[in-house]
Amino acid sequence: MNPFLAIHPEVKEALEKGRPVVALESTIISHGMPYPQNIETAKAVEEVIRANGAIPATIAIFEGKCYVGLTAEQLAFFGKATDVWKVSLRDMPYVISQKLYGATTVAATMRIASMAGIKIFVTGGIGGVHRDAANTMDISADLTEMAETNVAVISAGVKSILDIGLTLEYLETKGIPVVSFGQDAFPSFYSSTSGFPSPLRIDTPAEIATLLKTKWQLGLNGSVLIANPVPANQQIDAAEIEVHILEALNAAKNENIKGKEVTPFLLKYISEHTHGESLEANIALIKNNAKLGAEIAVAFA
Ligand code: PSU
Numbered sequence: 695m696n697p698f699l700a701i702h703p704e705v706k707e708a709l710e711k712g713r714p715v716v717a718l719e720s721t722i723i724s725h726g727m728p729y730p731q732n733i734e735t736a737k738a739v740e741e742v743i744r745a746n747g748a749i750p751a752t753i754a755i756f757e758g759k760c761y762v763g764l765t766a767e768q769l770a771f772f773g774k775a776t777d778v779w780k781v782s783l784r785d786m787p788y789v790i791s792q793k794l795y796g797a798t799t800v801a802a803t804m805r806i807a808s809m810a811g812i813k814i815f816v817t818g819g820i821g822g823v824h825r826d827a828a829n830t831m832d833i834s835a836d837l838t839e840m841a842e843t844n845v846a847v848i849s850a851g852v853k854s855i856l857d858i859g860l861t862l863e864y865l866e867t868k869g870i871p872v873v874s875f876g877q878d879a880f881p882s883f884y885s886s887t888s889g890f891p892s893p894l895r896i897d898t899p900a901e902i903a904t905l906l907k908t909k910w911q912l913g914l915n916g917s918v919l920i921a922n923p924v925p926a927n928q929q930i931d932a933a934e935i936e937v938h939i940l941e942a943l944n945a946a947k948n949e950n951i952k953g954k955e956v957t958p959f960l961l962k963y964i965s966e967h968t969h970g971e972s973l974e975a976n977i978a979l980i981k982n983n984a985k986l987g988a989e990i991a992v993a994f995a
């Protein structure tokens with residue numbers, strides 16, 4: 695038994711019996727959405743996963759232990775806490791050895807899910823190659839982790855705070871298949887399109903599960919990015935969001951925001967400046983991803 699892991703009994707039993715389990719991240723709760731919508735959404739997402747036949751396992755670090763599957767109290771703690779670490783891969787050894795509290799990003803959540811034996815992970819949007827990365831070299835560790843770890847990621851594509859074209863190039867370089875669900879276009883989080891075609895398209899959860907099995911049976915390590923378009927009636931016009939993104943990027947530059955603070959800063963700025971609209975779309979698309987993730991997990995199991 696891995697001494698750093700604390701697997702919830704329900705999750706442990708499901709894994710032992712080969713039943714479908716879906717991992718969920720916690721940075722989205724602590725740094726990606728405001729309170730109390732963050733806790734409400736985290737709970738609703740777990741319910742959607744259950745309703746579609748899988749067991750949810752939200753992942754976070756408490757006093758240096760990696761919890762896989764949280765209690766309602768633990769989830770509530772992360773929704774309200776203002777001083778938890780945002781933990782990506784490079785932060786893991788520090789936060790764990792110092793016995794601190796940490797909300798895990800896509801990269802750290804994937805790694806802990808993999809340690810626990812979970813293969814399917816649902817989130818809202820992944821980190822990627824930032825705009826102006828040619829100068830800043832700001833490329834999320836989510837992408838390098840996806841090149842290594844055998845956990846599939848279901849997201850609503852890539853948020854256009856990033857350079858979507860460069861992110862797709864990076865995914866190609868790292869050998870990470872990018873599959874859009876049910877459409878030819880690659881989605882951009884708030885919008886079902888991005889101006890980029892999807893490298894691959896698959897129309898059923900069963901075929902996605904087969905693709906995952908095939909990849910890993912071939913010995914091709916790493917993730918598959920499954921891009922699930924936001925429901926049509928919840929989309930936000932890309933041009934409308936772009937105005938706020940440009941403002942957010944400008945504010946980040948003026949305030950000299952760097953490193954791990956960049957993504958949370960941009961997310962918070964956009965959420966605050968679009969009022970309820972972006973948050974509503976955000977909640978809708980995560981639930982939509984949870985449904986697809988559970989269906990893929992069921993097919994995979
Ligand atoms: N993008 C979003 N919503 C998010 C994140 C990214 O649209 O909540 C969070 C995820 O936890 C992701 C992390 O793993 O930000 C990426 O941070 P960075 O760019 O610092 O690697």
Ligand code: MN
Binds near residue numbers: 833956
């Ligand atoms: Mn970064």
